[in-house]
Amino acid sequence: MKHSHKEHEHEHEGHHNHAEHEHHVGHAYHEEQVEKGIHDDHAHHDHHNHGGGGHAHHNHGSFKELFLKSLPLGIIVMLLSPMFGFQLPFQFTFPYSDIVVAILSTILIIYGGRPFFQGAVDEFKQKEPGMMALVSLGIGVSYLYSIYAVIATYVTGEHVMDFFFEFSSLLLIMLLGHWIEMKAVGEAGDAQKALAKLLPKDAHVVLEDESIETRPVSELKIGDIVRVQAGENVPADGILKRGESRVNEALLTGESKPIKKNIGDEVIGGSTNGQGLLYLEVTETGDKSFISQVQTLIRDAQSQPSRAENIAQKVASWLFYVAIAAALIAFTFWLFTVDLQVAIIFTVTTLVIACPHALGLAIPLVTARSTSLGASRGLLVKDREALELTTKSDVMILDKTGTLTTGEFKVLNVDVLDDKYTKEEITALIAGIEGGSSHPIAQSIVKYAQEQNVQATSFDSIDVVSGAGVEGNANGQKYELISQKAYGQSLDINVPKGATMSILVENGEAIGSVALGDELKETSKELIQVLKKSGIQPIMATGDNEKAAQGAAEVLDIEYRANQSPEDKYDLVNSLKNQGQTVIMVGDGVNDAPSLALADVGIAIGAGTQVALDSADVILTQSDPGDIESFIELAHKTTRKMKQNLAWGAGYNFIAIPIAAGVLAPIGITLSPAVGAILMSVSTVVVAINAMLLRLDKK
Structure with missing residues (x-):
């Protein structure tokens, strides 16, 4: 929205009807979230860090801290408990080590597992169980069954296999995945706050006796006269009553050139005053002002749900239902064909296998790789x-x-309209007459002459012609550089599209022209x-x-x-x-x-x-x-990698779940826990390697 002053006025009119339909949806929520400074959660990064996309938002402590504090406990648990009942060379046990493991696991699930359980509750409230529900299922079942296994071992004297290794490795990998992703995505800034910063806190109100009273901007009333000194930000929308200056509206329009303000012109709150002293009459305050209108629009936009499908969330959702169904079938089948003990083992194994470690890392590893690749390209x-x-x-x-x-004015071409002159001479005259001005257009003409290695003509005197351009004397001649409109006669010049044209006039005759425009x-x-x-x-x-x-x-x-x-x-x-x-x-x-x-x-x-x-x-x-x-x-490329990783992470599961449930038991194949563990590790490694293979073409 770059515009001359006239467009500015038009734009302002269109602005005022918006405040009426302000929704405050998500606003207080957003502020609370910004204070916490946490935008976490896996599959639920709702658009612009706002809730409302059908998935709840989770702000449950920083995953970095959760992971780092859970790590030592998790490592001890993994060293002291066999993997799927399968002893690894680095593991060891001692009398009552299983009780130590049970206590440490209890601390782990309460501390490290909390965000997952809270997330799962949110998902069930939305009637959309997904990643959080799946993780909670895996860690919850493995923890509860393992506690039962420890108690049963002491009560019956017979060893009952526990799943503490799976519980702690799953919990750690999920926490790590969330941390990697949070780190990659980083903190999103708050546009509302950035806008609010543009307005000064206080305004200098001019009283009837010309004395100045400093008053908070929030107490300004329509009709107050405020004084804005050079370099200060304008405190409210207003009309210029006295003084003149160039005002930088870059912040509002994105255009860097300062805009000349004359008496009666509109000035926007939040713009920056250049050199002069301005006296403004306040025309809009509070939520009718330009900045508030923009804030309202941003707030409305951010309260809208994202339309991303979130594939990871979908895959997790399917896995959740598949696991529950397979576990129920397995439980019923083994209960009636063998006994309760066997039924429980198959059911638990099914549910524990259901949440793949690979799935927890599938997306975060690609996100991290994609983010660093992107950052290297700006x-x-x-x-x-x-x-x-x-x-x-x-x-x-x-x-x-x-x-x-480029957003900067540039000389697009210089035309000669009188054969007595060369292009260099015309350029020298134009640069000379504009030489004393600090106006951006004048600066771009001077710069153009320097680039062409043309020495600017030196003028004896230069004056501004109000509303038309500049005039001056050089070599005993009178020159003017004025707008086409001010010249008033039609000239046969090819004006580039969208450019502004100035005519160089010598003693009333047009001798040259310069076209300026914003270059693509x-x-x-x-x-x-x-x-x-x-x-x-x-x-x-x-x-x-x-x-x-x-x-x-x-x-x-x-x-x-x-x-x-x-x-x-x-x-x-x-x-x-x-x-x-x-x-x-x-x-x-x-x-x-x-x-x-x-x-x-x-x-x-x-x-x-x-x-x-x-x-x-x-x-x-x-x-x-x-x-x-x-x-x-x-x-x-990133989306393709994410899909490949999800296919790997989940594909392993869609095969492993039925086997764990005992589908192939009648022909003598059950998923030996050791094999299950190895498969799980392999799929995690494949997912990690695949993420690292993400590349961008050379530029």
């Missing part, structure tokens, strides 16, 4: 569901300025071709005017929407999502933040504002559109 992925959703996306909405274009980034064109090849429809949405937007869109050959306010962009994403499309949004300003949060995948350009970065799922640190291609490749 792609920071904050939400792993973004990868899965990218592989299914239909539309990509791209902001223009700063995303597809080199990789933008290639990106659009890649998107079309991948079956993703690109749409450019910009706050720029129709002419500037159309120019860029024609060069890129894409659909576009011009004059877009934050709300318009938000509505565009929303309407596409309502048509069942999966939407990726790419942007860099506060104006893009609501739609970055609402889109299925939000990609923020690294040079953008903190608010945009906090609202997105993915950050491109290099600000290069070409990196979007790398991200799409990363998404496809």
